[in-house]
Amino acid sequence: MSTANVEILKLFIPFVILLLIIGFYYILATRNLVRILLGVEIITKAALLSIIVVGYVTDNMPLAQSLAIIMIIIEVFVIAVAAGIIIQIYKVTGSVDARNIRNLRG
């Protein structure tokens, strides 16, 4: 790993951690289920960025790209199923508030 690559890695790491903090804070602070999903998306973005950066600095782009592609496709399905669950929760409880689904019925 050359010195320029180390500099790039050191430039990216704080931003990746900041993105992670934004995502975690969002998930913890909000009660809206759609917003929780948006927070999950932000955390995924941080993970993707870190994969690509590490691939770049180790000069191993093909592996990093294939991992990123797999991650993006899995992410879509997670979001699609979670969105379906949120719509069903809205149909049952009439709101997308996370506090309303604490009480189990039946």
Add this chain to the structure above:
Amino acid sequence: MNLILAMLIILIIAALMVVFSSRLLLAAISLAATSIMLTLLMFKLNSPIAAVFELSICAGLITVIFITTISFVKPVAQEDLIETRNKRIKKYAALPIILIIVGVVISYVIKPLVLALPAIVQEKNVANVLWNLRQVDLLGQAIILLVGVFGIVVLFKEGQKK
């Protein structure tokens, strides 16, 4: 280097816009903006194939899924919007402060560190890596795809019966 730094700062600002926007639709569009900045960073870091996937799927498809979900759930009334906006500012006021402190601390801590990462596989073709080296991942991906399809079918089947 300066261009990459500017892109990263815009990425963080877009992510903060997702958090601070009081309307869900604006938050979803800000998430698409975050994806677009990530795409530009990927192009800058020599990964065009992953960047194309990111642009078409994360900035396109996921935004469509979010907008569809938001259109299904109840919109907030105008009076409630002002009230929730004030509450939101209180709730998320700590976030920029935390970000600035953590950012400064990490950038000071990381400077003297000696970072070394091993290079694992030196294969130059993306298709080769994806289809030959990461077969187990592809299998897992196919299973998750199937689970996702079944999940969506089961979720929306219930609605059709009613």
